[in-house]
Amino acid sequence: MKKLEQFLTQIFVVGFGLVMACIVILFVSKEPFTAIKYFFLGPFSSRYFLGNMLSYTIPLIVTGLAGCVSFSASVWNLGLEGQMYFGMLCGTYCAYCLSSMPAVFAVPIALLVAFLAGGGVAAISAFLDHKMHVDVMVSSLLLANAIYYIVNFVLEGPFNDPASGAGVASPRINKSFMLPQFFPPSDLHLGLFIALALVAVVYIMMEYRILGYEIRITGKNPLFAGYGGINTSRVAAQAMFLSGGLAGLAGTIDILGTQGRMLAYMSGFGWDGISIALIARNNPITTVFVAFFFAFLQKGAENASLFSDISPDIAQIIQAAILFLVTGEALFDFLKKRKRLREETR
Amino acid sequence: MLYDQINSFLFTIIATSTPTLLASLGGLMTGLSGMFNVGLEGMMLVSAFFSVYTANATGSLILGLAAGVGINMLLGLVMVFIAEKLKADIFVVGIAANLLATGLTTFLGMWLLGLKGTLLFEKAPRLKLLDIPLLGDIPLLNGLLNGHHLIDYLGIVLAIVLYLVVFYTTYGRHLRAVGINPWVANARGISVDKVRYSSYLWCGFLCGLAGASLSLPIGAFMGGPIGMTNGRGWLAMAVVIVGQDNPLRILLVSWAFGAISALADIIQATTNFSPRLMMAFPFIGALLITALYSAGKGWGRSAANNG
Numbered sequence: 169m170k171k172l173e174q175f176l177t178q179i180f181v182v183g184f185g186l187v188m189a190c191i192v193i194l195f196v197s198k199e200p201f202t203a204i205k206y207f208f209l210g211p212f213s214s215r216y217f218l219g220n221m222l223s224y225t226i227p228l229i230v231t232g233l234a235g236c237v238s239f240s241a242s243v244w245n246l247g248l249e250g251q252m253y254f255g256m257l258c259g260t261y262c263a264y265c266l267s268s269m270p271a272v273f274a275v276p277i278a279l280l281v282a283f284l285a286g287g288g289v290a291a292i293s294a295f296l297d298h299k300m301h302v303d304v305m306v307s308s309l310l311l312a313n314a315i316y317y318i319v320n321f322v323l324e325g326p327f328n329d330p331a332s333g334a335g336v337a338s339p340r341i342n343k344s345f346m347l348p349q350f351f352p353p354s355d356l357h358l359g360l361f362i363a364l365a366l367v368a369v370v371y372i373m374m375e376y377r378i379l380g381y382e383i384r385i386t387g388k389n390p391l392f393a394g395y396g397g398i399n400t401s402r403v404a405a406q407a408m409f410l411s412g413g414l415a416g417l418a419g420t421i422d423i424l425g426t427q428g429r430m431l432a433y434m435s436g437f438g439w440d441g442i443s444i445a446l447i448a449r450n451n452p453i454t455t456v457f458v459a460f461f462f463a464f465l466q467k468g469a470e471n472a473s474l475f476s477d478i479s480p481d482i483a484q485i486i487q488a489a490i491l492f493l494v495t496g497e498a499l500f501d502f503l504k505k506r507k508r509l510r511e512e513t514r
Numbered sequence: 515m516l517y518d519q520i521n522s523f524l525f526t527i528i529a530t531s532t533p534t535l536l537a538s539l540g541g542l543m544t545g546l547s548g549m550f551n552v553g554l555e556g557m558m559l560v561s562a563f564f565s566v567y568t569a570n571a572t573g574s575l576i577l578g579l580a581a582g583v584g585i586n587m588l589l590g591l592v593m594v595f596i597a598e599k600l601k602a603d604i605f606v607v608g609i610a611a612n613l614l615a616t617g618l619t620t621f622l623g624m625w626l627l628g629l630k631g632t633l634l635f636e637k638a639p640r641l642k643l644l645d646i647p648l649l650g651d652i653p654l655l656n657g658l659l660n661g662h663h664l665i666d667y668l669g670i671v672l673a674i675v676l677y678l679v680v681f682y683t684t685y686g687r688h689l690r691a692v693g694i695n696p697w698v699a700n701a702r703g704i705s706v707d708k709v710r711y712s713s714y715l716w717c718g719f720l721c722g723l724a725g726a727s728l729s730l731p732i733g734a735f736m737g738g739p740i741g742m743t744n745g746r747g748w749l750a751m752a753v754v755i756v757g758q759d760n761p762l763r764i765l766l767v768s769w770a771f772g773a774i775s776a777l778a779d780i781i782q783a784t785t786n787f788s789p790r791l792m793m794a795f796p797f798i799g800a801l802l803i804t805a806l807y808s809a810g811k812g813w814g815r816s817a818a819n820n821g
Contacts, residue, residue, distance in 0.1 A: 310752060
């Protein structure tokens with residue numbers, strides 16, 4: 169019953185978000201119906217837009233998973249963006265250095281390095297938590313901000329391609345390392361299946377493996393877990409490392425699939441991953457759908473801004489509105505009470 | 515010479531630490547009531563936008579300040595309403611507030627001004643540096659305390675006022691009681707709802723001032739994921755942890771954090787160390803301070819852990 173109510177809340181809140189989107193568009197747009205049409209139908213209107221939306225979903229799924237793993241253990245890793253950014257840099261640099269190697273070896277090595285780099289940043293937070301009792305939330309956020317500037321420094325100086333023509337960017341990696349794109353003319357790439365495989369791995373780990381069980385128990389009730397003989401601080405550190413590693417993977421998969429080089433900008437995939445995991449209630453399978461929905465909102469808004477007069481940032485406003493309400497356990501009770509009140513006063 | 519340099523260094527600390535100080539005082543008030551607000555960064559951004567926009571539109575600083583603070587208090591009320599009445603997780607609500615702030619300010623910038631990135635408000639009156647004649651005669655204090663913005667002074671005064679409120683008034687006792695155990699507080703006849711709503715009003719008010727202190731002196735607004743707040747909301751969370759539930763300690767800690775920023779500025783100006791790399795310095799310094807402090811103290815008792 170509880171599960172059903174949570175599911176209904178999720179559906180209701182998403183619907184509410186979409187209705188709010190329409191209202192905002194009606195309010196600010198000069199041609200609201202065109203804007204709404206492009207917002208909702210644009211991403212599905214051609215192979216190009218559909219493929220790009222799915223391609224945008226890929227890193228969101230992986231950062232969403234990263235959020236799920238740490239949040240399940242009640243480890244509030246809010247530094248996903250920093251872990252992703254650092255993982256991206258290391259993965260791209262590694263792929264760049266291994267240019268002469270065959271892709272079969274170089275790509276897995278680059279992905280592994282990205283995983284370890286992202287996980288390494290997360291491990292700093294885990295270490296500070298374990299040894300010095302620094303709140304993971306605060307340390308991961310501070311690290312994310314520091315990393316943003318450090319990575320940009322590297323991209324502007326030592327690892328920069330002055331002739332990139334795309335703002336501050338790294339040199340291109342070897343073309344043969346790129347994950348094959350299979351849905352032309354869009355840039356949807358093989359990373360989709362890597363992401364879905366990761367979903368399966370995380371799902372199996374969380375549901376059927378001992379570590380997943382330990383993570384969930386530690387998240388629900390650390391005291392109980394401790395009495396049961398689980399080393400909760402070890403479990404929390406493991407969850408943190410996995411989470412950072414996944415975040416590192418997310419950015420690198422995107423680079424190997426689409427850009428082929430690292431651009432100095434905040435992609436925001438890490439921040440989105442936090443929201444996605446929270447809305448999906450740490451369920452890896454639901455994460456796929458929420459990530460797709462976020463990609464739809466983003467691409468729909470971009471589409472509406474391309475063919476009409478809506479600023480693409482409306483996507484973030486809707487995501488925020490959903491996030492505001494989605495954990496509202498008493499949402500339905502509240503609505504029912506209001507209805508009863510209105511009937512009584514009538 | 516050295517004396518002058520030290521004096522100007524201390525002066526810079528007071529000037530740069532104001533937004534962090536105000537935001538962490540806001541975070542403290544919510545933490546004391548047991549519902550720590552992780553949306554400090556977002557709240558500051560919202561106020562930074564609305565205050566300078568209103569100041570530009572009306573030509574009045576007071577109205578600008580009132581708009582920034584007012585919108586923020588409204589946002590605080592909405593947040594606590596969703597958490598208390600709809601039983602939502604206040605942590606998630608805080609994250610939603612951050613997301614909303616980035617999206618909303620960029621969206622409004624596009625809609626109202628047709629611009630993205632740095633928005634200049636040329637008609638907005640600037641927040642002036644104050645010259646207090648009384649201080650003119652005292653050599654040391656004059657160099658240190660004279661010539662700040664109004665909000666800089668407000669920050670220090672509010673830290674002292676909040677210290678008195680938290681520790682020496684009935685309201686402060688109720689606030690702390692609710693944070694320690696809402697059920698017991700409720701049984702003792704304290705209205706938990708009222709206390710929590712009021713703590714978010716405080717937070718909105720303080721973060722509103724913090725945001726206004728960023729945008730009003732320069733008459734401009736920078737939005738986006740790394741906006742003009744530039745991680746000060748996150749720094750404030752670290753300040754609350756190290757400040758340990760005490761507004762006066764929060765004042766000292768945010769000065770310590772400000773000292774790191776000021777030091778970074780000096781290194782940047784006097785050596786050819788990369789300015790980009792220097793921007794990471796305050797965050798690493800804050801992390802080190804927090805780590806050293808927490809290692810000495812142990813955890814579980816700060817306001818940030820109550821939420």
